[in-house]
Amino acid sequence: MLTPHVSFLAENHLPSQRLVDYLEERAKGGVGLITVEASSVHPSNVPYEGVLFAFDPKSVDGYSRIVEAVTAHGARCVLELSHKGAAAKSGILSGRPLLGPSGIPEASSLEVPRAMSLQDIADVRAGFALAAKHAVMAGFDGVEVHSTHGYLPQQFLSPVFNRRTDQYGGSLVNRMRFLTEVLDAVRSELGSEKALGVRLAGHELTPGGLETQDFAEIAVRLVDAGLVDYISVTASTHFSYNKIIPTVHAPAGTFVAYAHAIRSAIQERVPVIVAGKITTLAEAEAVISSGKADLVGMTRANIADPHLVRKTLSGEVDDVRPCVGANICISHSVDRRPLSCGHNPTVSRERESKKREGDIRVALDKTAVTPRIGVIGGGISGLKAAETAARMGAQVTLFERERELGGALRYITVGSVERAPLLGIAQWLADRVTKLGVTLRLGESAPGGQSAEFDAWIVATGSTADRTGFSALMPDEPVLPGIDGKIVVFPDEVLRSGYERDSQITPLSLSDGRSREVLVIDDDSGWIGYSVASYFAEGRHPTTLVTAQPKFGHRILGTQEVPDLHEQLRRRGVKIVSHHLVGRIDDLEATAIDLDNGEAVSLGEFGVVCVSRSRKAHVPTENRDVLDDPRTLIIGDAAAPRGIFEAVNEGYWSTLGLLETVLDIRPDSSSREANLVGQA
Structure with missing residues (x-):
């Protein structure tokens, strides 16, 4: 399944066509359950410019388009409802002070919230109900209440943030009251035919915070009361923000033990979902078959390859583009950039990618001559360019002066075996260009005087200190x-x-x-x-x-x-x-x-x-005729030293642009605008 994750693809706080396309592609690829990203339930919660407004009735149309697109491929679709409380920032977006159970600042913003009055609590509770009503109108199969990662319901649960002395503070029953009332209000809008889930932490990983046995008790109380149909387990608060999304250094199945503890405590009465660095179907099957969870979220893995499920089930495991844990998706989210991936440059641009690739294939079918593309440099940018051109149908020759492929990425494990998974980008691309029939000239620099032997050149020779x-x-x-x-x-x-x-x-x-x-x-x-x-x-x-x-x-x-x-x-x-x-x-x-x-x-x-x-930038001067050729494209660090995302991104999109030029295809203005957005 695809667990909720911010995309920054909203337009005016409403679902955009790019968000619809992104989610639909994962449904096409075989994902069975998609939970749409955390959506705000109340005007007091505007944590970032790209947040979806589930409380806005205008959101129903966009949500409906998501549901229609996803369910058309056999997947189920759930909407996550959220309020960040003290974990947000007031700034200029909401124009209001933050809300929290107490006047206790949260580590992510250090901003002191206003302790919620009983009227505030009632208003936010009503916001959850209104958002649930909109979810029903849009046709969602259910709703999930976000009560982890230091969001408002978890702030009420946690003695670290909840210092109240009224009916919403003190004992566990009192600290659970806000969450149980929210779940009751949401259920009143959903009825019995729609699923109601809650996303809980398995551990706050915060000094003085709730631990696994505490969340197990909370889960038991929720199930005993018949409030939830499933529980999705993760961990952390914003105090330990770097633990929310396991990095390349974390063990596989980081949160499985927490899910297992909660599943055992509730005696398997409702399904338990777990996510967190589970990157292959084999790993997911091992978790389920061992009885530690009922469903597995594989979000970053499906960002990297939306067809992971389909490919694996059809025996194409080696063709699955692996998630290597680079967390570029998270880094760009922190920077408030549209969802992206260091390994998959089509993320958030699925429609444009399909259109441009389709136009290139049509043009190639109509021409009698196969374009010949020379690529200089076998790092990840050159490999991605070669893979893209060959997959489109071009005849590709790649020159690499070293005896092996991978470029500077090969050195990423020097002094750090923990970062070895990142090599997966280069290894996968090297395997792909071999399978696609790219001619590899290893141990060779492109000799001078060969400019005319190719219809176009791509120079991806990297950078030096x-x-x-x-x-x-x-x-x-x-x-x-x-x-x-x-x-x-x-x-x-x-x-x-x-x-x-x-x-x-x-x-x-x-x-x-x-x-x-x-x-x-x-x-x-x-x-x-x-x-x-x-x-x-x-x-x-x-x-x-x-x-x-x-x-x-x-x-x-x-x-x-x-x-x-x-x-x-x-x-x-x-x-x-x-x-x-x-x-x-x-x-x-x-x-x-x-x-x-x-x-x-x-x-x-x-x-x-x-x-x-x-x-x-390192551009070899011995290839002067190539560099002076107007058909030559310089990409990646050879254009300007940057990072993994830019190298792979340019290897793909710039190669499409080069093939369009060679084949005299003129992309429409929307493609050119989207290209600028993707490279911003």
């Missing part, structure tokens, strides 16, 4: 003083050394009996500095990581894995120094500016200083 040490925080210093010193190295050679299991970099850099201590300058503040620091620390070198950013991992905060990275660095003994800008590297010493007070400080003596400040 910027060896000037330039920092935007020191714009008057184009070159970092000391960057050419004998103790300075760069991440490219360090990561290659680690990948090839070649320890040469260490003794070369630590000759002459100098200090074994290593300094990693990580102003890039992504995964590269982390991998380099881990690599040296695992080699038993005392390692310090210094960043000018306010916090290490600043650029990848949205993936929710930074707390895991911090913990792993601490476990390996790496010292982290934040908000310090290195201004000079001497023969043995590095000097930094403390950006909190402007003072210069010595970071100590080091035998190796690895500088990871920024990267620059």
Whole structure:
């Protein structure tokens, strides 16, 4: 099933056609139950611009289109109703103070809410009922009340946030009162023919918060009272926000034990749903067959490949595009961007993708000549371009100067075996281009003078470390003083050394009996500095990581894995120094500016200083004729150094655009506008 997840595809707080298309594609692919994202039940709850307004009668039409599209493929459809309470931000969206059971701020906003009056409680309860009425009018098969992740009903349940002394606070029965009244109100609108579920935490993972035995008791009381038809189990509050969506570092089936405890406590009287890093049907079947849950949510897996179920059941398991846990979907959600995926560039753009691919195939059927596409670079951007062009029907040759495919992504596990699943992107694409018949010229650079042999070229040669040490925080210093010193190295050679299991970099850099201590300058503040620091620390070198950013991992905060990275660095003994800008590297010493007070400080003596400040596009000059060819497209890091999403996204959409140019197809204006939206 598809559990509720924010898409940022709403238009004026109403369901858009893009949201309909996105959900319909998952229903087509075999998902049996789709729960539409958390929808607001009351005007006091406007946590972000893209939230759906279930309390607005105008929402019924859009919800109806979702139901019609999803159920046409045999799936069932449920609407999740929500109120974030103190976990939102008032800002300018609602123009109202936040509401909460007590005047206790929640960790995500730190904003003190207004303790709800009895009238506030009655109004919000009525909002849940009104939203349920709209769900019935739209034809949903049921409604789910969101009572986890630190949302308002959970705030009432939790003694951390509920300090009331009236009938809604104190004992467990009193703290449950808000939720039970909401469920009663919703049931009054649903009747007995529609399903009513509740999404509960299995543990708050919050100091002083509710634990598994507490939620088991809550579940038993709800089932005893006949209030719910099913329970969906997850975990956490916004205090432990990074635990809500398990990262690449979390174990498979992260929340299964919680679901099992609740299912056992209620004696299997209503179905229990569990989600959280269950990525294959084999894993889902193991959970169900072991009796730990009745249904399994596989949301990110179905974002990555909407046809996961269909492919698996038809024996095409190897063709399933795997969710690798990169959490780019979550990162873009944090940034309030439309739902997306680092592995599947068609997410939220399903209609445009089908239209443009269809037009290309029609044009290819009409032409007698198959387009010949040359791709230079076998990283994930070049692989995605080759896979796309070959799948469309082009004849593709890929040149890669290394003896293997994958580009820089191959190095992502250096010093961090925990991040190995991310290699799945490159591995899947490499397998696909082989199956599609792409000619692979490994160990070869594209020779000069071959421009005319292809109808178009795609250059995806990646990026390299910027060896000037330039920092935007020191714009008057184009070159970092000391960057050419004998103790300075760069991440490219360090990561290659680690990948090839070649320890040469260490003794070369630590000759002459100098200090074994290593300094990693990580102003890039992504995964590269982390991998380099881990690599040296695992080699038993005392390692310090210094960043000018306010916090290490600043650029990848949205993936929710930074707390895991911090913990792993601490476990390996790496010292982290934040908000310090290195201004000079001497023969043995590095000097930094403390950006909190402007003072210069010595970071100590080091035998190796690895500088990871920024990267620059790498476009090989030996292919001058290709680069000068107007039919050449430069994509990914070769265009401008960025990340996984941009590399794969451009590998797909830019290749479609190139084929349209070669075949003289003119995309309509809506496609061009959507393309701009997708790349924003």
